[in-house]
Amino acid sequence: MVEQLTAFVLTCLVVVLVPGPDFALVLRNAARGPRAAATAAAGIMVGNTILAALAVLGVTALLGASEVLGTGNRIAGAAYLLYLGARALAEAFARTVRQPAPAAERAPGGSSPFVQGMVSNLLNPKVAVFYLSLFPQFNLTPLPTLVQHALMAGIFLLIALAWYVLLVSGLKKVTTVLARPRTNRIIVGGSGAVLAGVGGAVLTKTLVSA
Secondary structure, three states, rough: OOHHHHHHHHHHHHHHHHHHHHHHHHHHHHOOOOOHHHHHHHHHHOOOOOOOOHHHHHHHHHHHHHHHHHHHHHHHHHHHHHHHHHHHHHHHOOOOOOOOOOOOOOOHHHHOOOHHHHHHHHOOOOHHHHHHHHHHHHOOOOOHHHHHHHHHHHHHHHHHHHHHHHHHHHHHHOOHHHHHHHHHHHHHHHHHHHHHHHHHHHHHHHHHHO
16 A cells, blocks of 8 residues: 555646646746735636545546547636637737736736636546546455545545745745846746747647547
């Protein structure tokens, strides 16, 4: 069991530390200030927690078993990432981004960073697939299956939480640099390109395989 648990922790570390849409979203909001970055990270963690609970209860398995629901979720997630990316790119190229305001609610797309983080995470098909495909690969006998999945979900959430705390803390130290108009514009445009690129790739793959 210890060997299986160690392997699971190492797998979680790789999954959490590899940059993806969630990282790009936090970085994009960091250009508006530490509070916005922290709020986006909080939304991502809420989304993670909801998906973890659904995975433990077996709901994500239903999503994976239904081709219609799975395809619909992937399309919705891709469309949302494209939307966020397009808004960020439009803002970056339309004008020089102003110095971040203290209010974290000022965010691209007409919603708070918290809502962006939560919705983006909930609609991210890779997160649901992670819970659906990874849990069965590890056997923590003699624990019951439900307890195993709950334990693994808790471990993943703790690792993700630690990562976002470190990430936001690190971003706070470079607030002055992030607030510079040129740097701000590069971050907004770059993160927008990543979000749009990931959304476009997911959408293309989904439509081609449909």
